[in-house]
Amino acid sequence: xxKNAGARKSAKAARTGAKTTARRKMARPRRREIVAxxxxxxxxxxxxxxxxxxxxxxxAKNRHLxxxxxxxxxxxxxxxxxxxxxxxxxxxxxxxxxxxxRIDQLAEDxxxxxxxxxxxxxxxxxxxxxFGKLLYGSKFHRLRMSRGQQGIGVSAAGMxxxxxxxHPVRVISRVSEHQPAKRFEIAIDTAKNHxxxxxxxxxxxxxxxxxxxxxxxEAAYRKGQHSVxxxxxxxxLANPHARLVYLPPGRETDDEAIVYDRVTSELPPETAEIKPxxxxxxxxxxxxxxxxxxxxxxxxxxxxxxxxxxTRTAAEICRNxxxxxxxxxxxLDRARAEALHKGIAATKIMAPPTDCIAxxxxxxxxxxxxxxxxxxxxxxxxxxxxxxxxxxxLVEAALAxxxxxxxxDPALVYRYANRVPLQYQVGGCAxxxxxxxxxWKKYGLQQPRGAPPLGPMVVMVHIASVWVPFTSESKEAxxxxxxxxxxxxxxxxxxxxxxxxxxRRRKRLADEEKKRSYIxxxxxxxxxxxxxxxxxxxxxxxxxxxxxxxxxxxSRKL
Amino acid sequence: xxTRKKTTRKKATKRSAQKKKGGARKKAxxxxxxxxxxxxxxxxxxxxxxxxxxxxxxxxxxxxGIKPDLSLPVRAxxxxxxxxxxxxxxxxxxxxxxxxxxxxxxxxxxxxxxMGLSKxxxxxxxxxxxxxxxxxxxxxxxxxxxxxxxxxAAMDDIEALFSVDNVSREQLRFFPEEHGGSVSGPxxxxxxDATGQITRIDCAxxxxxxxxxxxxxxxxxxxxxxxxxxxxxxxxxxxxxxSHRFWETANCILIEMGGVPTRAVRRFVRRLSDxxxxxxxxxxxxxxxxxxxxxxxxxxxxxxxxxVNKFFCVPQTRFLGVTPDDIVEYELPTHPLKDVDVKxxxxxLKNDPFFQSQPRWxxxxxxxxxxxxxxxxxxxxxxxxxxxxxxxxxxxxxxxxRFLP
Numbered sequence: 023x024x025k026n027a028g029a030r031k032s033a034k035a036a037r038t039g040a041k042t043t044a045r046r047k048m049a050r051p052r053r054r055e056i057v058a059x060x061x062x063x064x065x066x067x068x069x070x071x072x073x074x075x076x077x078x079x080x081x082a083k084n085r086h087l088x089x090x091x092x093x094x095x096x097x098x099x100x101x102x103x104x105x106x107x108x109x110x111x112x113x114x115x116x117x118x119x120x121x122x123x124r125i126d127q128l129a130e131d132x133x134x135x136x137x138x139x140x141x142x143x144x145x146x147x148x149x150x151x152x153f154g155k156l157l158y159g160s161k162f163h164r165l166r167m168s169r170g171q172q173g174i175g176v177s178a179a180g181m182x183x184x185x186x187x188x189h190p191v192r193v194i195s196r197v198s199e200h201q202p203a204k205r206f207e208i209a210i211d212t213a214k215n216h217x218x219x220x221x222x223x224x225x226x227x228x229x230x231x232x233x234x235x236x237x238x239x240e241a242a243y244r245k246g247q248h249s250v251x252x253x254x255x256x257x258x259l260a261n262p263h264a265r266l267v268y269l270p271p272g273r274e275t276d277d278e279a280i281v282y283d284r285v286t287s288e289l290p291p292e293t294a295e296i297k298p299x300x301x302x303x304x305x306x307x308x309x310x311x312x313x314x315x316x317x318x319x320x321x322x323x324x325x326x327x328x329x330x331x332x333t334r335t336a337a338e339i340c341r342n343x344x345x346x347x348x349x350x351x352x353x354l355d356r357a358r359a360e361a362l363h364k365g366i367a368a369t370k371i372m373a374p375p376t377d378c379i380a381x382x383x384x385x386x387x388x389x390x391x392x393x394x395x396x397x398x399x400x401x402x403x404x405x406x407x408x409x410x411x412x413x414x415x416l417v418e419a420a421l422a423x424x425x426x427x428x429x430x431d432p433a434l435v436y437r438y439a440n441r442v443p444l445q446y447q448v449g450g451c452a453x454x455x456x457x458x459x460x461x462w463k464k465y466g467l468q469q470p471r472g473a474p475p476l477g478p479m480v481v482m483v484h485i486a487s488v489w490v491p492f493t494s495e496s497k498e499a500x501x502x503x504x505x506x507x508x509x510x511x512x513x514x515x516x517x518x519x520x521x522x523x524x525x526r527r528r529k530r531l532a533d534e535e536k537k538r539s540y541i542x543x544x545x546x547x548x549x550x551x552x553x554x555x556x557x558x559x560x561x562x563x564x565x566x567x568x569x570x571x572x573x574x575x576x577s578r579k580l
Numbered sequence: 581x582x583t584r585k586k587t588t589r590k591k592a593t594k595r596s597a598q599k600k601k602g603g604a605r606k607k608a609x610x611x612x613x614x615x616x617x618x619x620x621x622x623x624x625x626x627x628x629x630x631x632x633x634x635x636x637x638x639x640x641x642x643x644x645g646i647k648p649d650l651s652l653p654v655r656a657x658x659x660x661x662x663x664x665x666x667x668x669x670x671x672x673x674x675x676x677x678x679x680x681x682x683x684x685x686x687x688x689x690x691x692x693x694x695m696g697l698s699k700x701x702x703x704x705x706x707x708x709x710x711x712x713x714x715x716x717x718x719x720x721x722x723x724x725x726x727x728x729x730x731x732x733a734a735m736d737d738i739e740a741l742f743s744v745d746n747v748s749r750e751q752l753r754f755f756p757e758e759h760g761g762s763v764s765g766p767x768x769x770x771x772x773d774a775t776g777q778i779t780r781i782d783c784a785x786x787x788x789x790x791x792x793x794x795x796x797x798x799x800x801x802x803x804x805x806x807x808x809x810x811x812x813x814x815x816x817x818x819x820x821x822x823s824h825r826f827w828e829t830a831n832c833i834l835i836e837m838g839g840v841p842t843r844a845v846r847r848f849v850r851r852l853s854d855x856x857x858x859x860x861x862x863x864x865x866x867x868x869x870x871x872x873x874x875x876x877x878x879x880x881x882x883x884x885x886x887x888v889n890k891f892f893c894v895p896q897t898r899f900l901g902v903t904p905d906d907i908v909e910y911e912l913p914t915h916p917l918k919d920v921d922v923k924x925x926x927x928x929l930k931n932d933p934f935f936q937s938q939p940r941w942x943x944x945x946x947x948x949x950x951x952x953x954x955x956x957x958x959x960x961x962x963x964x965x966x967x968x969x970x971x972x973x974x975x976x977x978x979x980x981x982r983f984l985p
Contacts, residue, residue, distance in 0.1 A: 537682045544689040547723035551692030552642075555635040555699055569642050574682055 079212045088178045089446075089496035093131060094248065096182060097241035098445065099496070100135050101125070101250050103175035104235055105257060106442055108139035109264055110169045111233070115142035116289055119264035123254065125243070127271040132187065133241045138234040143197035146204045146222075153180050153191050153235070154208040154217020169442045179237055181210045186240035190220050194234040196227055203227030243271050248445050251280075255394055256436050256443035258282035260382060260484060262390040263289055285390050290441075291380045296488060297329040299374040300339070300366045302412020309359045312351045320354075320362075321347040330372045342368040374414045376407030379486045382441070387420040387482070395480050398424030399524040403516040410505040415487035417506070419513035423521055424528075427478035433457075433467075435474055437500075438484040444498055451499035453483045456510035465522035466529075481517075483510055545570045624702050627751045630742045631699045635692065638680075649679040650691070652740050653887050660886040662933035667895025668879075669933060671743075671886040687734070689723045694734045701753035707796065709755050710735065736885075743887040750843070755795040761845040762790035762815075764822050765833035767852075768803040783833070788823055790836070797848045802855050806833045809853060811897070813837055813864035813874055817957050817968070826969050830977065833858075840874050846892040849878070853896055860894055861983065863973075866902035866912075867954035868921045871945065872928040872935070875899055880934045899984035900976055904947045907955045910972065913962055914953035925949050938985055 085091065089099035105121060112119035120140040127133055144152055154177060180191035196203035207221040227234075245251060254268045262285035269279045303311075317323040324336040331339070340347040343365025345358060354362065382390075387402035402420035409415070427434075437444040437453040448454050454474075462468075462475035469475040491501040500506065549567040552558060558566070634650070641648035653659065654674040663670045680688050697716060701707055708716060714731040717724045725731040739749040763769075767783040769791065783791045794800075810832045812818045818836035821827070827834050833852070837845060853860050862878060864870035876882075879897040881889025907914060917925075925945050928935045935941045948954070960968045976983075 540682055540685060543722040544685045547689035547720060548685065548692060551689060551696045552635055552639050554696035555632055555692070556639060558639075566639065566642055569645065570680075573642070573645060573647060574680075574685065 079215070085178075085182060087495050088175070088182075089498070090178070090182045093240060093242035094244045095446070096186075096239060097125070097133060097135070097243060098248060098250050098253055099175075100179040100182070100237055100239060100241070101137070102253060102442070103179045104135065104137035104237075105254075105266075106169040107176050108137055108141055108233070109257075109261060109441070111141035112139060112264070113290060114168075116292070117141060118284065118287060118289060119261070120267075121264060122267040122269070124269040125250065125271045127243065128238070131240050131242060132238070133243065133271065134236065134238045136234060136236045138229075138232065140229060140232045143231045143233055144193075144195045145197060146195070146206075149193055149195055149204070149206050150208050150217035150219050153177055153193055153206075154210045154219070169440050176235070177210060179239075180208065181212065183237040183239035184209050185212075187238045189238040192236040194225060194227055196229065196231050196233075199230040203229075253443055253445060254280070254282070256438075256445075257441070259390050259394055259436065259482065260438045260441040260443065262286050262382065262386045262393075282393075285393055286386055290382070293380050294375070294378045296375060296378045296414075297327065299330060299409065299412030299414075300324070300328045300369075300371055301409070303328075303363075303366070305360060305363045308363055309354075309356065312354050312359055312362075315351040317351055319348045320345060320351055323351040329374050335369065335371055339365045339369045341365075373409050374412065376414045376416070378488050379407055379414055379416055381416055381418055381486060382484060384418075387418060387484075391420050391422045391480065391482060395422045395427065396425050397422035397427065397478075397480070398528070399521065401517050401520045403513045405509055405513050408505065408509060410491070410503045413487055413489045413491075415485055415490075415506065415509075417509040417513045418484040418486070419510065419517050420482040420484075421514075421517040421521055422480045423524065424478050427480065429478050430476065432474045432476055433479035433481050436480065436482040438482065439490040439492070439497070439500060440486055441484070442497075444500070446496075447493070447499035450493055452502045452506050453485070453500060453510060455502060456507045456514060457481055457483070459507075460511050460514045460518065462518060465518035466525040467521075479521075481514070483513070485510070541571065541574045545574070624705075624751075626745070627702050627742075627747050628699055630745055630747050631695045634741070635695065638692070647680045648688075649677050650688075650737075650741060651675045651677045652737060653743070655736075655740060655884060655887065657883045657931065660883050660933065662880060662937050664937060666890070668889045668893040669881045669883060669886050670889060686723070687737075690717070690720075690725065690730075691734050691737055693717070693720055693723055694731070695738055698738065698752040698754065702751075707753040707755050709757055709795075711757055713754055740887045746891075748888050748891050750796045750798060750847075756842060756844070758842045761793050761838055761841060761848075762818060762822075762836040763793060763833065763848075764790040765827035766805045766831065767833050770801040770803065772799045784827070790818075790822060790834075793835075793842075793845050793848045795844050797844055797851060800848070800851065802852050804833065804852070804856055804858070805831070806856075806858060807831045808859040808861060809833045809835060809849060810900070811835050811837055811841075811849065811860060811862045811864075811878060813839070813862075813870060813957060817863070820965070821969065824966065824969050826973070829969075830973065837874065837878070840877050843888075843892050846878055846894060849897075850892065850894045853894060859980070860897040861900040861977075861980070862897050863900045863957060864902070865954065865956045866904060866907060866948070867917070867956075868925040868928065868945070868948070870902075871899075871941075871948075872924055872932065876928070876932065876934055883932075898980070901972075902955055902957055902959075903984060904944050904951060907951065907953065910960065910963070912955040912959040914951075914955045914959070917949070917952050917954055921954060922949060922952075940984055944984060 089102075090096045101123060105123060108121045109119050112121075117140060122136075122138045124136040124138075125133060126136075184190055190207045190209040193206045193208060194203055195206075202224045203226070205221070205223050205225040206219060209218045209220055210216070211218050243250070251268075251270060254266060258264070258266050264282075265284045266282040267279050268282070269276060273279075311327060312323065315323045315327070317326055320340055321333060321336040324331045324339060325333060337347055339362070343358075343361045343363075345354075345362060345365070349358075381404045384402045384404045387404070388400045391397070391402070392400050400420065400422040402418065404418045405416055407414050407416040435448075435454065435457050437448075437451055444451060444453075457474050458472055467475040467477045467479070474481070485500060485506065490497075491503060491506075493499045493501050545567055548570060549563045552566055553560075553563040638648040638650075652675065653671050654676050655671070659672040659674040660669050661672060662668075678684055678688070694713070694717075697708070697713065710732055711728060713735070714725055714728040717731055725734070735749055735752070735754050738752060739747070742752075763783050764786055765783055769781040769783060771779045771781060771794070773779070781791055806827075807830075810821075810827075810830070812821065812834060815836055815838060818834060821834055826832075835845065835849060841849075849860060852858065862875050864874050875897070878894055880895065881893040885892075902912070906912065925948060929942060929945055935945060957968075960972050963971070
């Protein structure tokens with residue numbers, strides 16, 4: 023009984039906490055849905071059959087949903103969650119990120135991943151929750167561009183490590199030089215979705231602030247497209263302001279670290295948090311917000327809950343929905359909520375503000391791409407922000423051509439969402455669709471039907487948004503929204519046109535070179551033939567040759 | 581390869597010449613004087629003059645700072661017409677001027693080197709097969725030919741360039757690889773080989789074998805008592821007529837063409853027929869290939885080498901059979917025409933200037949397409965192996981005026 027009461031209390035705390043941090047934000051229903059899986063009162067009291075299923079327990083059994091389907095993917099996902107968190111934290115604290123990723127192979131299938139950053143650190147009281155509770159995070163309940171979104175990642179990685187090796191997550195964090203660093207060992211109680219702190223102690227730490235997380239897990243280290251190596255290279259490409267030090271497994275000493283230096287010292291612009299745009303809201307969500315609203319009337323509800331809704335716009339929505347603006351929102355029934363939903367769609371509303379998303383930028387993309395793939399030609403496009411379903415997003419594309427890249431293979435396609443590389447589910451991603459459906463033949467490349475173009479090329483596509491529509495929780499592919507595909511294609515076409523100019527110029531120069539060598543190659547033979555037939559002297563032959571060379575050089579059009 | 585062939589031939593001819601002695605001379609009548617053969621070919625001096633003249637023109641143009649050019653007749657069916665008076669497909673007046681430029685410098689150099697090689701061959705009274713010429717080019721550094729088709733094309737260019745002045749590829753001393761056809765009958769061929777030795781070859785004394793037409797026939801002279809020349813498409817039919825000494829009973833010269841006759845065979849027949857005013861009859865399969873390819877080529881020449889047709893065609897040839905009418909008359913076993921056959925026949929009717937100008941041929945081809953069948957010359961064997969000798973050919977030869985033109 024006392025156990026039950028505890029559980030109820032914590033559940034209640036969670037709910038009130040949610041109210042203060044993220045009341046009726048768009049993403050809220052997802053959270054609701056999961057919490058609603060807890061039939062705490064009824065089921066528990068009636069029979070022992072029905073039990074609460076903690077999210078953590080659910081994911082422990084469905085680890086593939088979070089990207090832990092196999093040992094090599096588990097390693098990648100773990101590194102990815104840690105690095106994404108480190109970069110997010112540093113960016114938000116306006117600190118130029120400095121992240122070290124250290125992977126050691128302890129046994130055949132056992133690895134230790136340590137990720138150390140110079141971020142703001144985590145207050146000691148939050149550390150257990152951040153690393154020991156699923157769905158605890160700062161990012162889910164807001165509409166702001168960031169790498170992480172759901173707050174599942176790092177604790178899931180810790181849980182996976184605990185499950186496969188029995189080792190808890192070890193965290194060292196320090197918030198300022200005036201406070202000591204603290205070291206924690208945290209396990210996650212999967213049945214309760216609750217952190218279990220095994221050890222907590224003050225330690226000496228050489229850095230003024232930052233966080234270091236250590237996870238031991240069962241994994242496999244592979245090379246190739248889906249590898250950790252490839253991920254680190256790709257993430258450095260999208261985060262030219264960050265310095266990354268990577269110590270891969272199997273190294274002899276730490277001198278073999280791979281260092282990706284900052285391409286720029288400028289931090290990405292700070293992004294604003296925004297309220298949802300009316301066009302993106304679904305009916306069920308709208309109904310819930312209406313029920314929970316504390317606004318006195320409909321007009322107030324609309325203006326305070328959404329971005330880009332002025333009193334006048336609110337009045338217009340109400341007119342289009344045939345509803346009284348003075349109605350109390352919580353009294354609206356289903357039919358009238360639906361009318362309101364239709365009214366929103368019928369009203370012309372300004373696009374959402376776009377200062378909430380920050381592009382990497384054309385110049386940085388070009389130089390970052392060149393730093394990783396030294397090429398003959400690199401270009402980038404950063405498109406203006408636009409909107410899908412009320413969510414602002416922007417697309418950037420970059421392209422490097424030539425250099426050491428292979429001529430006969432398909433172009434490498436790097437996909438990014440909010441500066442994070444996507445490495446799995448190539449086929450199901452909107453970026454892939456956009457790349458393959460762009461007509462690259464127009465730009466002087468070969469392209470098999472339904473495939474990326476062939477050639478010595480790297481194509482990079484970045485989508486930045488306050489809410490990136492992933493196809494699944496493991497954040498591997500972007501959903502096929504027509505608005506998004508259209509924007510990507512426009513960016514690619516822009517890059518393609520510039521590439522075509524480059525390819526044409528290169529071809530012209532090659533032709534020119536070929537012509538030159540042609541002249542040098544065959545003129546002597548023409549002269550020799552004439553000498554043979556006409557029995558010319560060597561001097562006459564040389565004169566003929568000179569005359570010929572001059573004639574052809576003159577006629578050569580440059 | 582060619583050299584080896586030549587030596588064996590020399591040996592064989594020597595031997596036969598010794599054996600027969602005056603044997604053939606008995607048969608040879610006063611009519612066969614080889615010296616009266618019309619000489620439409622250029623002499624060696626003229627060939628060399630052509631080469632040096634062209635080179636001089638190119639050279640002086642270069643020294644004056646003017647881009648030299650070579651003007652070649654356009655070798656395409658569009659530039660070919662059938663001349664009824666001359667009796668062959670002749671090339672038109674369209675010329676393609678190839679001016680020296682960056683893009684043509686390679687082929688210019690190669691063409692001139694090829695001409696240089698030709699001059700050397702003429703001067704040394706030697707020859708090179710097309711394959712050998714290709715290998716000689718391997719000494720030319722960057723100007724070498726990568727594939728034989730390229731050197732063959734350069735040869736054709738030079739031949740086309742000089743064809744106006746009666747110089748053929750054989751005159752340039754470039755010989756083809758293919759073997760000539762087989763000859764037997766009351767004919768003495770007087771041959772002079774590279775060493776200057778003269779040999780008399782009696783084509784009646786090869787037993788069951790036959791005389792083989794050499795690659796170059798320009799030096800040959802003939803003595804004969806025959807009444808006509810019979811050209812046979814297949815080796816099998818030739819074998820039958822030869823073994824049964826049909827040439828003796830019909831007093832004719834049998835020549836096996838082996839499909840579409842080579843340039844040497846065509847030239848051989850032409851010179852032989854011209855020298856002795858002999859009628860020439862063709863005996864081929866009754867199908868579009870036999871008619872539109874083999875017969876057409878021997879009679880009026882080919883479309884792709886129209887610039888040399890005047891040397892290589894035999895306009896006096898007439899078509900003995902097998903005709904579409906023969907199929908009906910002799911109730912020959914047939915095979916259905918294939919799609920390619922029908923296409924070939926229709927193409928001949930639509931595009932070939934020769935068939936277009938011959939109403940009887942048009943009718944015959946249309947009849948063949950309508951019947952939808954073809955018959956081989958050996959189909960006559962159905963009526964008995966020697967039916968062709970005892971019945972078919974004698975009956976046909978009674979009415980040579982009925983032969984298709």
